[in-house]
Amino acid sequence: MTSRKGSSRNLHTQVVENLGESIVGGVFQPGDPLPGEAQLANELAVSRTVLREALKVLAAKGLIETRQKTGMRVRDSRYWNHLDADVLGWRCASLPTDDFVEKLVEMREIVEPAAVMTAARRREPAQLEAIREALAAMEDAQTLDEWAEADLHFHQAVLLATNNELLSSLFSVIETALGTFFVMSARTAKNFKYSLPHHRAVYEAIRRRRPNEAAAAMHTMIEDSRANMRKSRRRK
Amino acid sequence: MTSRKGSSRNLHTQVVENLGESIVGGVFQPGDPLPGEAQLANELAVSRTVLREALKVLAAKGLIETRQKTGMRVRDSRYWNHLDADVLGWRCASLPTDDFVEKLVEMREIVEPAAVMTAARRREPAQLEAIREALAAMEDAQTLDEWAEADLHFHQAVLLATNNELLSSLFSVIETALGTFFVMSARTAKNFKYSLPHHRAVYEAIRRRRPNEAAAAMHTMIEDSRANMRKSRRRK
DNA sequence: CAGATCATATTTGTTGGACAATTGACAAGC
DNA sequence: GCTTGTCAATTGTCCAACAAATATGATCTG
Numbered sequence: 001m002t003s004r005k006g007s008s009r010n011l012h013t014q015v016v017e018n019l020g021e022s023i024v025g026g027v028f029q030p031g032d033p034l035p036g037e038a039q040l041a042n043e044l045a046v047s048r049t050v051l052r053e054a055l056k057v058l059a060a061k062g063l064i065e066t067r068q069k070t071g072m073r074v075r076d077s078r079y080w081n082h083l084d085a086d087v088l089g090w091r092c093a094s095l096p097t098d099d100f101v102e103k104l105v106e107m108r109e110i111v112e113p114a115a116v117m118t119a120a121r122r123r124e125p126a127q128l129e130a131i132r133e134a135l136a137a138m139e140d141a142q143t144l145d146e147w148a149e150a151d152l153h154f155h156q157a158v159l160l161a162t163n164n165e166l167l168s169s170l171f172s173v174i175e176t177a178l179g180t181f182f183v184m185s186a187r188t189a190k191n192f193k194y195s196l197p198h199h200r201a202v203y204e205a206i207r208r209r210r211p212n213e214a215a216a217a218m219h220t221m222i223e224d225s226r227a228n229m230r231k232s233r234r235r236k
Numbered sequence: 237m238t239s240r241k242g243s244s245r246n247l248h249t250q251v252v253e254n255l256g257e258s259i260v261g262g263v264f265q266p267g268d269p270l271p272g273e274a275q276l277a278n279e280l281a282v283s284r285t286v287l288r289e290a291l292k293v294l295a296a297k298g299l300i301e302t303r304q305k306t307g308m309r310v311r312d313s314r315y316w317n318h319l320d321a322d323v324l325g326w327r328c329a330s331l332p333t334d335d336f337v338e339k340l341v342e343m344r345e346i347v348e349p350a351a352v353m354t355a356a357r358r359r360e361p362a363q364l365e366a367i368r369e370a371l372a373a374m375e376d377a378q379t380l381d382e383w384a385e386a387d388l389h390f391h392q393a394v395l396l397a398t399n400n401e402l403l404s405s406l407f408s409v410i411e412t413a414l415g416t417f418f419v420m421s422a423r424t425a426k427n428f429k430y431s432l433p434h435h436r437a438v439y440e441a442i443r444r445r446r447p448n449e450a451a452a453a454m455h456t457m458i459e460d461s462r463a464n465m466r467k468s469r470r471r472k
Numbered sequence: 473c474a475g476a477t478c479a480t481a482t483t484t485g486t487t488g489g490a491c492a493a494t495t496g497a498c499a500a501g502c
Numbered sequence: 503g504c505t506t507g508t509c510a511a512t513t514g515t516c517c518a519a520c521a522a523a524t525a526t527g528a529t530c531t532g
Contacts, residue, residue, distance in 0.1 A: 011515070012292060036483060047516045049285060052484090053292045056248060060293040060322075068484045069524040078396075082405040083319050086296075103400045110350040110403070118342070160314075164339045166409060167346070169318040173402060247486070272512065283487045288513090304513045305495040 011046055015054035016086075018044065023063050023074055024090040034064065034072040061087055085172040096180055098233060104177035105226050111170050112155070112222060116214035119161035120206045127161035128207060135203050144192050148182045154199055161206065181225055185232050195221060247282055251290035252322075254280065259299050259310055260326040270300065270308040297323055321408040332416055334469060340413035341462050347406050348391070348458060352450035355397035356442045363397035364443060371439050380428050384418045390435055397442065417461055421468050431457060 008014060022028055034040065041051040055072065058064050062079045066072045081087055091100060119127075134157050137150035152175060159168045185192075198221035205214035258264055270276065277287040291308065294300050298317045302308045317323055327336060355363070370393050373386035388411060395404045421428075434457035441450035 010513095016296075038483085049517085050515065053289055056289045057292050057296040060252075060296050066484070067524085068522070069482065069526095071483065077401065078404070080401075080405075081320065082401045084317065103402055106354070106400055107402050110346065114346040164342055165313065165316075165318045166339055166343050168314070169316075274512085285488085286486065302513065303495085304493070305497095305511060307512060 011050045012053040012057070015044055015046060015051060016057045017090075019054060019058060020061070020063065020086060021090045021093050023058070024080075024087060025094055028074045030074045030076045032074050033070075034074065036071055063087070083170070083172060085175070088172055088176040092176060092180055101177075101180055101184075101229065104173065104180065105222065105229070107170070107173050108177050108222050109219070111167070112158070112174065113215040113218045115159055115162050115167055116202055116206060116218045117211035118164065118167070119158050120209050120211040120214045122163050123161040123206055124163075127157065127163075130157040131161060131203055131206060133157075135199055138193070138196060138199060141193070144182070147192050148178070151199075152178060158202070158206070181229060184229055195224065198224065247286045248289040248293070251280055251282060251287060252293045253326075255290060255294060256297070256299065256322060257326045257329050259294070260316075260323060261330060264310045266310045266312045268310050269306075270310065272307055299323070319406070319408060321411070324408055324412040328412060328416055337413075337416055337420075337465065340409065340416065341458065341465070343406075343409050344413050344458050345455070347403070348394070348410065349451040349454045351395055351398050351403055352438055352442060352454045353447035354400065354403070355394050356445050356447040356450045358399050359397040359442055360399075363393065363399075366393040367397060367439055367442060369393075371435055374429070374432060374435060377429065380418070380422065383428050384414070387435075388414060394438070394442070417465060420465055431460065434460065 028034060035043070037048050037051055037055070041048045044051065055064065055066065059066060061084050062075060062081045064072050065075050096104075123131075131154065134150055134154035138147060138154060141147035141150055155174050155178065156168075156171050159171050159174070162168065198217060201217035202214055202221065205211075205217055264270060271279070273284050273287055273291070277284045280287065291300065291302065295302060297320050298311060298315045300308050301311050332340075359367075367390065370386055370390035374383060374390060377383035377386055391410050391414065392404075392407050395407050395410070398404065434453060437453035438450055438457065441447075441453055
């Protein structure tokens with residue numbers, strides 16, 4: 001069952017994911033020299049051209065650096081683009097550590113309350129409507145998957161309503177955080193809608209242009225989800 | 237004067253920068269189809285192999301997408317990795333708009349006060365020492381360049397002291413924000429050390445483990461720099 | 473023997489060409 | 503009008519060769 005989920009579009013994409021997971025997953029430690037292009041291409045059964053395209057992408061994400069004669073080395077994790085969606089994903093490929101999950105929540109606590117404050121001030125009608133639609137989808141959700149999708153849309157719509165694309169780009173972090181949350185709390189799938197009131201409160205505060213209320217509601221929501229994760233973590 | 241600053245290391249790096257600036261700079265609008273690989277390689281006078289390595293990097297940064305038969309298209313800016321250091325840099329290649337500068341400051345106001353709070357709680361001795369050294373370098377700075385370098389080190393050291401690499405990765409944004417600030421306030425080079433007391437206050441608060449004081453000091457510092465930029469902008 | 477100098481081999485960087493795979497567009501047939 | 507199938511254009515993949523850089527070790531020199 002070596003068939004990729006659906007990532008078999010391009011060969012270099014597969015190679016990027018393969019090597020990316022290996023590096024982020026610690027198979028290759030920072031400082032370690034990777035096998036040369038020729039050998040690596042052989043091992044992965046791809047041409048050197050394809051391999052090199054993949055290596056350039058990994059270098060662009062800060063994971064490796066290459067120099068002539070010396071070869072390729074895994075860069076210190078201090079230089080990785082930790083906010084890159086792929087890097088975040090690779091980090092959660094093999095169940096994320098509790099430590100990392102806590103860092104994700106920490107980011108949410110910094111970013112999302114600030115984002116809803118900004119959104120409450122600057123949201124345009126169409127952006128508010130997008131948030132409302134996401135909220136409606138959450139209310140109508142019948143399965144955990146439907147809920148998860150609508151939930152992601154809600155938080156993305158909030159970020160977009162800030163009208164600051166730098167802030168919106170942090171959605172990759174929120175997406176990863178929520179994703180791990182869904183996985184961890186999959187067993188408590190009974191009442192997966194428990195956070196609906198929190199979301200409604202955030203929406204209402206944004207609609208009524210009340211930055212502080214929005215931030216407070218968002219803060220409560222995140223604190224709640226953190227507590228829930230701690231619970232299901234202990235249960236494990 | 238077509239000689240690059242020093243980026244002439246690799247051909248594909250040059251191509252990435254060339255195309256990246258063109259896309260971010262608006263020469264190619266989102267939705268626009270780029271010329272085919274063959275033609276583009278001819279125009280840039282590089283082999284198709286090199287061009288493709290560059291295109292993969294740009295695709296990794298979310299700037300373009302490629303499909304067979306259809307060709308390449310510039311993606312909607314909603315999908316760009318705005319937090320990527322290169323993308324941020326390209327955005328400031330031709331003097332950044334006031335709008336973008338304001339977004340940068342907005343990010344600072346969200347990230348840095350939160351970061352100093354976390355740093356005040358979790359900093360380790362070596363990390364505090366790194367902040368102190370940066371502060372000392374700022375005190376000793378004789379030129380604007382020396383000051384700028386030390387200032388960057390200070391803010392980076394603070395982010396590292398949070399012990400959250402996701403937060404630390406946002407240094408690319410702070411770096412860009414400070415960089416534009418240095419450029420804009422170059423004419424007021426007389427008293428470029430005016431923010432030294434703010435920095436010292438931040439350091440002291442972190443040293444004494446006072447999260448709230450640290451956040452307040454950082455907030456004041458950023459508000460001050462925003463006011464200064466508005467002034468020098470109006471002067472222009 | 474210590475140190476500098478130089479040749480060499482190894483690795484990445486770059487090129488050109490060839491063929492495969494995908495797919496939009498168009499034409500043919502029902 | 504709709505479906506179906508062919509065609510052509512474009513990216514995807516592979517290969518083989520050479521250029522450029524540079525770590526290593528050999529050689530030369532004091």
